[in-house]
Amino acid sequence: MKYDYLIVGAGLYGATFAEQAKKERKKVLIIDKRNHIAGNVYTEVIEGINVHRYGAHIFHTDYKDIWEYVNSFVEFNRYTNSPIARIGDEIYNMPFNMNTFSKIWDDVFTPEDALRHISEEKKEIDHEPNNLEEQAISLVGRTIYEKLIKGYTEKQWNRDCKDLPAFIIKRLPVRLIYDNNYFNDKYQGIPIGGYTKLVENMIAGVEIKLNANFFDDTKYYKSIAKKIVYTGPIDEYFQYSLGALEWRSLRFETKIIDKENYQGNAVVNYTGHEVDYTRVIEHKHFENKQSNKTVITYEYPTNYKKGMEKYYTINDDKNNQLAAAYRKLALQEKNVIFGGRLAEYKYYDMDDVIKSALESYKIHKM
Secondary structure: OOEEEEEEEHHHHHHHHHHHHHOHHHHHHEOOOOOOOOOHHOEEEOEEEEEEEEOOOOEEEEHHHHHHEEEOOOOOOOOOOOOEEEEEEEEEEEEOHHHHHHHHHHOOOOOOHHHHHHHHHHOOOOOOOOHHHHHHHHOHHHHHHHHHHHHHHHHHHOOOHHOOOHOOOOOOOOOOOOOOOOOOOOOOEOOOHHHHHHHHHHOOEEEEEEOOOHHHHHHHHHOOEEEEEOOOOOHHHHHOOOOOOOOOEEEEEEEEEEEOOOOOOOOOEEEEOOOOOOOEEHHHOOOOOOOOEEEEEEEEEOOOOOOOOOEEEEEOOHHHHHHHHHHHHHHOOEEEOOOOOOHHHOOOOHHHHHHHHEEEEHHOOO
8 A cells, every 4th residue: 555544634633643644754645625735724815914714713722732732833923812792882802701791781890790790680590491591591691691692692503592402501601800811721822824834834744635535536545545534524434324414504705905904803703683694803813914904704604505614513412313323333444543523523622633633643553
């Protein structure tokens, strides 16, 4: 066989696995059906600005080793994710913190004031929550729910919150401090020069074929490598033999604006139904880019249709049971390693994708 590893997919999981194999002088081929590397973290340069084509990606982790690992390929900046929520003509800080509460209620000056309001409103739900709406109210009260959760969530899932399961919102962080940092992780930032540069450096020296679909000639691809690392949809690998797993997708509308600063923040969430999109991303703010123009992207959640990108798993009982059945089939596939968001039908943060790939290589390496 020509290769030790054929890696299907040039995203973070595949790139990490390939980098580890390359380091041990293994012969590796990466193929990807897209015309670019880096999967959904791909960034392209528009007007001198690194644009996140598939939605905003902010790297954050508590793993020191993973932080050092990614920084060994490209330097990360000190970007702190502090999104803004907008409903109508009102602006609030996210995540929920004292800045949020003091604007929602004009008599909130101390943590005790905020807790008084939230605790009183939480009493509305005096039973085990039966749906997402009741779950959210039981955690933060109706005012915050209606302003900052309800509309955004219904647009995200295209369903009324009363028809969504409670487990989707297991917890909602309430910070009784004036801190707009969205993540609690110790390390956070954006790769200087974009995520494409990160992946390029990870897989430098590895053979890559783009516009190459594994399923166009599966027999051939299986014949050229001792092991396959598969990062595509697990149900597609098995030709949907047990049925198709369900996903939510996204549609993006990107515009070049002839001004220096459009919204003053990298991410603004739109939590009301007055607009169809859930957020607007202004890409230059991720890297504090100084330029006369700016690039913004409107993000529209949408039902998945064949040919679209798969973004969010739908983790209800039906899909979880189907995914578990496909995972059992995967265990029977000799010399095929299934890894990543699509192949495991699992939501992953970027650091966990990389950590999983590193651990997988140690387990399966030849």
